[in-house]
Amino acid sequence: MKIIQLTDTHLLPPGATVHGVDPEAHLRAAVADILEKHRTADLLVITGDLCNDGDPQAYALLRDILQPFTCDIRLLLGNHDSRPAFTAAFPEQPRDENGFIQSCLDTPFGRLLFLDSHGAGIIGGIYDESRLTWLDDALAGAGERPVTVFVHHPPVHSGIAHFENIEMHDDGQMLQRLAAHPAGIRHIVFGHIHVPLSGSSATGIAYSSGQACSHKFITDIDAPDPFWTAGNPCYRIIHIDDNGFRAYAAEVGETRTGRTGPCEGP
Numbered sequence: 001m002k003i004i005q006l007t008d009t010h011l012l013p014p015g016a017t018v019h020g021v022d023p024e025a026h027l028r029a030a031v032a033d034i035l036e037k038h039r040t041a042d043l044l045v046i047t048g049d050l051c052n053d054g055d056p057q058a059y060a061l062l063r064d065i066l067q068p069f070t071c072d073i074r075l076l077l078g079n080h081d082s083r084p085a086f087t088a089a090f091p092e093q094p095r096d097e098n099g100f101i102q103s104c105l106d107t108p109f110g111r112l113l114f115l116d117s118h119g120a121g122i123i124g125g126i127y128d129e130s131r132l133t134w135l136d137d138a139l140a141g142a143g144e145r146p147v148t149v150f151v152h153h154p155p156v157h158s159g160i161a162h163f164e165n166i167e168m169h170d171d172g173q174m175l176q177r178l179a180a181h182p183a184g185i186r187h188i189v190f191g192h193i194h195v196p197l198s199g200s201s202a203t204g205i206a207y208s209s210g211q212a213c214s215h216k217f218i219t220d221i222d223a224p225d226p227f228w229t230a231g232n233p234c235y236r237i238i239h240i241d242d243n244g245f246r247a248y249a250a251e252v253g254e255t256r257t258g259r260t261g262p263c264e265g266p
């Protein structure tokens with residue numbers, strides 16, 4: 001199956017900018033590219049920080065921009081989002097019995113989990129007891145199927161100085177629960193850090209982030225105060241199939257310096 005991941009779209013009311021970027025222009029450019037090249041995608045996931053300040057106008061704008069998609073859509077909350085404004089704008093998005101924006105999707109290639117790590121007024125991730133209970137049930141329900149996780153905050157140590165105090169504030173509970181799933185975790189897909197990162201946990205769970213669609217950091221893992229850059233609108237194409245999991249980074253508006261021909265080998 002083909003999944004498109006967008007992350008950290010940071011929408012504002014029309015015309016407003018954030019760190020030198022018009023987030024609406026970036027998202028509209030990414031969406032146009034996705035609709036041109038990936039109309040066959042099975043699922044669109046936005047892994048949080050949908051909107052920058054949680055304005056109802058920004059969620060309405062997001063709804064308008066996503067209107068052309070005909071595939072399944074799952075929207076996750078990040079620290080910049082507002083759960084009340086989001087649920088008012090997207091009442092059809094699935095949530096758990098406690099109102100958290102969490103859901104499962106069963107596919108021929110295992111169970112996908114969409115987790116809610118938003119805590120109002122907190123920059124890092126929150127994953128408290130009621131959410132852990134939901135996760136335990138969702139993992140038990142997966143049974144012998146592998147699981148792929150989508151969440152805004154990385155439940156792993158990023159090693160990036162700027163994020164040292166704003167990672168998942170769960171004492172490793174989410175990662176421990178995932179590591180105990182007998183059928184394995186195919187991948188943890190997240191956002192939050194605005195730069196591309198890939199790695200594996202101490203227990204061997206693979207993870208990676210999408211690059212922000214809106215503003216990014218110039219990668220400087222040791223700087224607590226790194227520089228912002230606009231960069232290009234970004235998204236990822238994720239394939240999950242009999243060969244496993246693969247994620248491809250895509251950028252819109254790259255400079256073309258030439259064209260290669262087919263490579264016939266050997």
Ligand SMILES: [Fe+2]
Nearest residue numbers: 008049078192
């Ligand atoms: Fe963000």
